[in-house]
Amino acid sequence: MKKIQVFGATLFLVFASGLFIYSINGSQKEKMLKEGTTQYFPTEVDFAGEKAPLQIADVKERFDRELLVNANLHSSTILVIKRANRAFPIIEPILKQYGVPDDFKYLAVIESALVNAVSSAGARGVWQFMPETAKEKGMEVSETVDERYHLQKSTEAACKYLLKAKEKFGSWTLAAASYNGGMTGVNNKIDEQKVNDYYDLLLTDETSRYVFRILALKEIMKNPSLYGFDIAKYELYSNIPTKIVTVDSTITDLATFAKAQGINYKILKIHNPWLRDKKLANPTKKVYQIEIPTQGY
Numbered sequence: 001m002k003k004i005q006v007f008g009a010t011l012f013l014v015f016a017s018g019l020f021i022y023s024i025n026g027s028q029k030e031k032m033l034k035e036g037t038t039q040y041f042p043t044e045v046d047f048a049g050e051k052a053p054l055q056i057a058d059v060k061e062r063f064d065r066e067l068l069v070n071a072n073l074h075s076s077t078i079l080v081i082k083r084a085n086r087a088f089p090i091i092e093p094i095l096k097q098y099g100v101p102d103d104f105k106y107l108a109v110i111e112s113a114l115v116n117a118v119s120s121a122g123a124r125g126v127w128q129f130m131p132e133t134a135k136e137k138g139m140e141v142s143e144t145v146d147e148r149y150h151l152q153k154s155t156e157a158a159c160k161y162l163l164k165a166k167e168k169f170g171s172w173t174l175a176a177a178s179y180n181g182g183m184t185g186v187n188n189k190i191d192e193q194k195v196n197d198y199y200d201l202l203l204t205d206e207t208s209r210y211v212f213r214i215l216a217l218k219e220i221m222k223n224p225s226l227y228g229f230d231i232a233k234y235e236l237y238s239n240i241p242t243k244i245v246t247v248d249s250t251i252t253d254l255a256t257f258a259k260a261q262g263i264n265y266k267i268l269k270i271h272n273p274w275l276r277d278k279k280l281a282n283p284t285k286k287v288y289q290i291e292i293p294t295q296g297y
Contacts, residue, residue, distance in 0.1 A: 001026070004179070013261065014050070014222075017113075024072075024196065029172070030038050035251070039067070039068065039071060039227070039229065040223075040226040041047060041064065041067070042219060043071055043292070045052060045215050045218075045219060046169075046219070047102065047103055047172065047173050047176065047211060047214060048101035048103045048104070048172035048173070048176075049172075049216055050171065050172055050173045050213075052185055052199065052215060053118060054198055056199065056200065057105075059199050061174040061254035062209070063212050063215055063216065064207070064210065064214045065161055065212070066212040066215070067216045067219065067220070070213070070216045070217055070220055071220060071227045072110035072229075073214075075135070076113065077217075077220060077229060078229060078231065079113065079215070080113050080114055080221070080233055081111050081221055081224060081229060081236070082231065082235060082236050083113070083114040083115070083237055084105075084109070084114060084221060084236075084237055085115075085236035085237055085238060086231060086237040086239050087108070087114045087126070087151065087238075088104075088105055089239065090103045090151050090152060090239070091108060091151070092105060092134060093147075094152065094155040094159060096156045097159075098156070098160075098163065099163070100159045100162050100163065101172055101214045103214070103218060104158070104172075104176070104294060106217050106218040106221070106239075107158075107176055107179060107214055108126050108127055108155075108212045109214075109217045109221070110210070110213045110214055111126070111127060111128040111179075111216055112118075112126045112128055116149050116273050123153075124146065125148035125152060125154045126151055126155075127148070127154045127157065127158040129148045129154065129157065130156075131148075133161075134147070134148050134154075134157065136158050137157035137161060138156075138157060139153055139154065139157055142276075142281075143276065143281070144276055144277040144279060144280055144281045145274055145275065145280070145288075146276045146277070147274050148190050148274075148277070149274040150274040151250050153274075154222075158179075161179065162176075162179065162248070164183075165178045165179070165183055168173075168187070169186070169187075169190075169196075170196075171196075171197075171198065173198045173199075173211055174186060174196075174197075174198050175197050176210070176211055176214060177203070177207055177211055179210075180206060180207045180210040181206075181207035181210070182201060182274070185204075185207075186201075186207070189201050189203055191203070197236055198211055211288070213253040239297040240271075240293045240295065240297060241293065241295050241296065242271060242292055242293050242294060242296045243291075243292050243294050244289045244291060244292075245261065245289070245290045245291075245292050246287060246289055246290075247280070247282070247287070247288045247290055248282070248284075248286065248287045248288070249282055249283050249285065250279070250280060250281055250282045250283070251279055251280040252279050252282065253278065253279060254268060254269075254275060254277075254278055254279060257279070261290045261292045262292075263297060264292065265290060266289075267293060267297050270291055271291045271292070272290055273290055276289075
């Protein structure tokens with residue numbers, strides 16, 4: 001009889017603990033149900049420490065739109081959350097090194113979904129650089145090498161652009177907007193409309209949505225469970241350990257080079273997407289660093 005009582009008491013404690021844990025984790029959802037809302041909406045948001053004026057009806061509605069869209073693009077949002085676990089550890093220290101706010105990693109998210117995307121206009125890579133802009137920022141763009149596909153180098157180039165934009169506009173939010181609308185384009189709107197706050201400007205549809213898309217992805221990716229994205233840690237994509245092989249000469253056949261490194265051509269290209277041909281032309285004896293995976297490939 002005592003054993004039964006002990007078992008019953010233990011079962012009750014486990015059940016009660018479960019209810020208590022659920023009440024903590026589910027408190028926000030419970031609050032939402034009482035308020036008659038179907039989706040969590042934050043009381044305040046900011047980009048790089050610059051608050052969005054959600055008390056303005058237009059601003060709140062535009063943010064709400066992007067929050068709703070991205071919270072309900074389930075497969076796309078799940079994929080960027082998974083990819084961020086692999087890309088952010090590379091992007092974050094570079095942003096910090098250049099003194100660019102960490103929030104700009106979410107700009108990369110909306111530009112490319114953290115893959116080496118190709119736009120119809122010819123922009124490429126995670127940071128979506130056009131060829132001439134890439135060259136201006138020190139990246140190589142040739143038939144055999146395109147460093148727009150090099151995450152570290154393209155992140156450095158993005159930092160250089162953003163620092164220049166911040167110096168021009170005095171605002172990280174406007175710097176972010178100019179990444180889409182161009183410095184000249186945004187500056188022209190400021191001059192025409194005689195205001196210098198992103199949230200006061202009437203911009204093209206794409207640029208007017210741009211910062212709100214960043215804010216929405218930041219909010220969702222920082223608080224995924226509030227928006228229905230409960231992704232286990234083991235489901236996130238991770239970086240595979242690599243070693244660096246330094247090359248300062250032409251490689252006539254990358255497939256043969258890959259085999260000599262103990263991998264195949266496909267794996268070589270996955271880890272070095274900036275290699276754009278079957279060979280590496282190097283008449284100037286430039287030093288390249290090629291990543292070779294050491295495990296998990």
